[in-house]
Amino acid sequence: MTRAIVLVLDSFGIGAAPDAARFNDAGADTLGHIAAACTRGQCDARGRTGQLALPNLARLGLFHAHHASTGAWAEGVAVPESAIGAWGHARELSSGKDTPSGHWEIAGVPVRSHWGYFLEEENSFPAELLEALVREAGLPGVLGDCHASGTEIIARLGEAHMASDKPIVYTSADSVFQIAAHEEAFGLERLYALCEVARRLLEPYNIGRVIARPFTGADAASFARTANRRDYSVEPPAPTVLQKLNEDGGTVVAIGKIADIYAHCGITRTVKASGHDALMDATLEALDDTVDRSLVMTNFVDFDMVHGHRRDVAGYAAALEAFDARLPELLAKLGNDDLLVLTADHGCDPTWAGTDHTREHIPVLALGAGLAPGSLGARETFADIGQSLATHLDLTPMDDGTSFLPSASSSTTLSNATGGH
Numbered sequence: 001m002t003r004a005i006v007l008v009l010d011s012f013g014i015g016a017a018p019d020a021a022r023f024n025d026a027g028a029d030t031l032g033h034i035a036a037a038c039t040r041g042q043c044d045a046r047g048r049t050g051q052l053a054l055p056n057l058a059r060l061g062l063f064h065a066h067h068a069s070t071g072a073w074a075e076g077v078a079v080p081e082s083a084i085g086a087w088g089h090a091r092e093l094s095s096g097k098d099t100p101s102g103h104w105e106i107a108g109v110p111v112r113s114h115w116g117y118f119l120e121e122e123n124s125f126p127a128e129l130l131e132a133l134v135r136e137a138g139l140p141g142v143l144g145d146c147h148a149s150g151t152e153i154i155a156r157l158g159e160a161h162m163a164s165d166k167p168i169v170y171t172s173a174d175s176v177f178q179i180a181a182h183e184e185a186f187g188l189e190r191l192y193a194l195c196e197v198a199r200r201l202l203e204p205y206n207i208g209r210v211i212a213r214p215f216t217g218a219d220a221a222s223f224a225r226t227a228n229r230r231d232y233s234v235e236p237p238a239p240t241v242l243q244k245l246n247e248d249g250g251t252v253v254a255i256g257k258i259a260d261i262y263a264h265c266g267i268t269r270t271v272k273a274s275g276h277d278a279l280m281d282a283t284l285e286a287l288d289d290t291v292d293r294s295l296v297m298t299n300f301v302d303f304d305m306v307h308g309h310r311r312d313v314a315g316y317a318a319a320l321e322a323f324d325a326r327l328p329e330l331l332a333k334l335g336n337d338d339l340l341v342l343t344a345d346h347g348c349d350p351t352w353a354g355t356d357h358t359r360e361h362i363p364v365l366a367l368g369a370g371l372a373p374g375s376l377g378a379r380e381t382f383a384d385i386g387q388s389l390a391t392h393l394d395l396t397p398m399d400d401g402t403s404f405l406p407s408a409s410s411s412t413t414l415s416n417a418t419g420g421h
């Protein structure tokens with residue numbers, strides 16, 4: 001039975017990418033800076049203490065991959081002499097450092113074109129766009145209209161939102177239009193309907209995602225975002241390996257945010273879960289009922305949403321350790337023909353300035369499918385993962401990427417790799 005399992009640790013970068021300076025991210029290193037903060041006692045909080053302890057990821061080659069990416073060993077961590085898995089680091093061809101670009105490139109489809117962005121920190125959105133939104137949705141107006149961190153802006157404007165019925169609109173360095181509204185005071189279904197209107201109005205602006213950000217609570221001190229976030233993404237620019245597998249009769253199980261991120265293209269079955277333990281439980285359950293030629297793909301979003309963007313270094317360290325502790329359960333379920341890939345979609349260094357993603361290498365930790373333990377080297381695109389999945393699942397080759405599997409017969413072009421920037 002041939003299966004592939006891809007776990008995306010959302011935002012778990014392992015060192016600045018070669019083009020990081022273009023994003024003001026030269027020197028960013030999500031893993032390295034978390035490990036260093038642990039050695040300084042800065043992550044001794046909420047019950048966790050000491051050096052960063054990731055014994056299972058270490059056995060899969062995480063720290064070897066980080067060393068290859070940055071030239072330095074992560075501080076204070078225990079590194080096994082050899083790894084049981086194949087490990088490498090990959091750079092991104094896509095123009096942006098956002099979640100859809102990263103995921104689509106992982107699935108074999110880099111985004112070479114440029115997204116639209118709302119660059120102004122204040123008055124970020126065109127007046128005619130907001131006017132159309134207010135008119136079509138019958139709103140008394142909107143609040144926000146700026147770059148913001150989602151938790152900060154609901155604390156700042158949430159009470160005014162509840163009093164006025166005006167939703168809060170904001171953006172970031174990503175190609176996003178986000179709408180925050182109170183689940184009860186404004187209404188969840190009303191928020192989703194509003195996002196549909198925004199999705200349509202944003203078509204001329206080439207914006208990657210509209211995101212519904214519902215929250216609950218009585219006042220600024222108690223507002224909290226809920227698990228009912230919903231992403232409205234545009235479709236990938238070409239068929240991903242998910243779509244190819246689905247169309248070729250295989251099975252694609254999308255766990256957590258995966259289906260939203262791929263705009264529901266190529267998904268056989270969607271499993272929603274909230275929180276990393278529930279996401280891991282769902283992944284393990286999916287492995288109990290998958291059939292031949294299946295891909296199980298899970299996004300672990302809290303690394304990014306709850307810790308990375310919040311610049312919560314201690315929380316990120318604790319979340320990594322909790323994730324690591326669950327890995328043996330997953331490894332125990334793998335069969336001889338399974339390919340496991342652990343990776344990330346971009347960085348979000350919690351020690352970095354601001355609250356945005358960071359342009360970093362991602363880890364490529366692979367196990368099974370005849371892979372020998374050891375280095376996969378520096379990969380020129382995240383799409384090497386997608387190409388390897390295509391090889392493993394017996395699909396025709398993707399246009400981008402080079403398979404790292406031993407039977408790599410489907411190595412294709414890097415010829416496109418320089419185009420389009």
Ligand SMILES: O=P(O)(O)O[C@H]1O[C@H](CO)[C@@H](O)[C@H]1O
Binds near residue numbers: 148172174213305
């Ligand atoms: O600060 P919050 O609302 O979590 O927003 C973050 O989440 C968005 C989508 O991943 C990113 O663009 C970033 O702005």
Ligand SMILES: [Mn+2]
Binds near residue numbers: 010011099
């Ligand atoms: Mn992401």
Ligand SMILES: [Mn+2]
Binds near residue numbers: 099305348357
């Ligand atoms: Mn993010």
